[in-house]
Amino acid sequence: MLQPRRRDPDRLLPVDPTTRAIARDLYLRVAEAPIVSPHGHVPVQWLAADRAFRDPAELLVTHDHYVTRLLHASGVDLPGLGVGAPADPRAVWRLLAEHWHLFAGTASGYWLEEELDTVLGIEEPLTPSSADRVYDAIAARLAEPAFRPRALFERFGIEVLATTDDPLDDLRLHDAVRASGLGGRVLPTFRPDRYLDPDTIGFRDAVDRLLAAAGRPGTFAGYLAALEERRQYFIEHGAVSADHGVEEPLTVDLDAGEAERLFAAVRSGTADERGRRVFRGHMLFQMARMSVEDGLVMTVHAGVVRNHHAPTFEAFGPDTGHDIPARTDFVHGLRPLLQRFGNSDGFHLVLFAVDETVYSRELAPLAGFYRSVHIGAPWWFLDAPDAIARFRSAVTETAGFSRGSGFIDDTRAFLSIPARHDTARRADAGFLARYVAEGRIALDAAERIADDLVGPLPKRVFKL
CATH class of the missing domain: 1.10.2020.10 (uronate isomerase, domain 2, chain A)
Incomplete structure (x- = not known):
């Protein structure tokens, strides 16, 4: 007869007995702490309908x-x-x-x-x-x-859960969840990619709908005003961040006349590949400008080639398993943005990468100087035990622990939320325990850091 599954209570903790004992104590400090999930993809419909x-x-x-x-x-x-x-x-x-x-x-x-x-x-x-x-x-x-979803939400101990939402969503379901008495906050997130990237299928139709919804003229100034209005609408309904998924973390600062001409070209479908790339870069720059003005935290998830296998995309559509990581260049790509806004008061820019080579070379040094920059947690292909340990080793000696975002589960798989956060807590406990065992930090410092990583830090970064 098959034996029942028995999970090791010390799973993912270091093997060395001395380090494991320290890690176990650090983990137990935070194991039952509330879950703060300021970026994810659980549909709000699940919590509103509770089916x-x-x-x-x-x-x-x-x-x-x-x-x-x-x-x-x-x-x-x-x-x-x-x-x-x-x-x-x-x-x-x-x-x-x-x-x-x-x-x-x-x-x-x-x-x-x-x-x-x-x-x-x-x-x-x-x-x-x-x-x-x-x-x-x-x-x-x-x-x-x-x-059911609402009962699991309560059982998981979720204090904050952010969804990812289209800028033209009326957010009525968020209002309904907020009024329902659910024991935690469910926040919308402004995700404007389809309105900013001329290579996105349906871009021109999306821009037309945006302009019509805001009653704005088809000029670049009208387009920016429509985006600003929708951001404000999200803020009024509880949003704290705007999320941007880009293949290339490129920013370009254009003057008003050049931006107007380029907007006309991308809207008419006559812009060439270079023009479309520059427009994407300018709009990421404009999103930073808007975040400085309205206070939304700006998160950038960069470096994934979407829909890598065209036949699968044509047959089954996006998000069907064939998105592949690529090399990224944050240092040069974001320099125009950081030159203008990198040290602006109140601006929070959280950078996520799936290119591990940028952790120590780019993200940690950027976060170690620019007041706005925070290092996003290991994401997508890297939110795994060994990858989390590599991430900590790569960034800590330059940027410490305080310049990170806290763990971000980035998931649509609702039942995996506690598993992912528990994985991060165990991995971080193991990393901190090694630092204690090696005499690199004191135990009381490790305890403060462990406590900070699971709640206070993400709350500070995401203005919660």
Whole structure:
């Protein structure tokens, strides 16, 4: 008979007994601290409607591109996982079980194990022979009131959860959640990428809708005013940040006449590739200018080539597992922005990278000088135990701990939120314990830092 899953209480902590003991104590200080999640992608609809999750496959497989991409790489067709086409959820779950061994050692496998054990209370290991039993056990859990989104939100101890929202969203669902008495804050985040990037599908239609919604003329000045109005609307509905997902962290400072001419070209579809690139860079510069003026924290998630495999994009659309990291240059790309705004009072700029080479070479030195710059936590492909340790090693000796953002889970996988934050708390406890054991910081300093990382720091950075 299969033995039940038993999670090691010291998982992810250092192996050396002396260091592990220090790490265990540091971790236990913060293990139950409230979750502050100022950047993520959980749909506000889940909390507003509070409907039961439909089935295990939809919740844990189909919409999690961490999971589907590795299965696809191993020969499983995406439609068989429910991507882009209806699929029998039990059959999807069986496919996961058949390939479960592929996830050994991966962050996504670790998170799924955490969700099955600590959230869902599933004790039996997932194997091809146990797939149906595990599926039925999860389905039974999801039918219980305690496993609806709002109940889980409360159980997870979430103090702040930010969603990611279109600038033209009326935010009524956020208003409804705020009025519902939920025991935590759910904040919208201004995400304007489709209105700023001429290479985004539907860019011109999006700009037309933005101008029409604000009643503004089709000039560059009217376009900027429309964006400013929508930012103010978000602020009035609780937003504290604006998020920008860019392949290249490029900023360009243009004079008003040149910006007007370029806006006319991108809006008419006549701008060449160079013109479109310069326009993107100027709009990232303008977003910084607006953040200085209105106080929204500016986060930049850079360095991902979206939709790398065109046939998959054409068949299944975006966010289906084929986005790939690329090299980035923050030092030169952001210099115009930082020359103008880098030390502006009240401006917070949080820089996220998936290019690990920039941590010690670029991000830590930038954050070590510019008052506005904060180092975003390891993100996407790097929010994993070893990657978090590499991140800490790369940035701490230059920028310390205070110039970071605190952990950002950046997830749509709702059940993984506590697992991801717990992973970061364990990894940081291990890193701090090593510094204590090596005599690099005192224990009481490590305790203060551990406490700060999980709450006060992200609250300061995100103006919470």
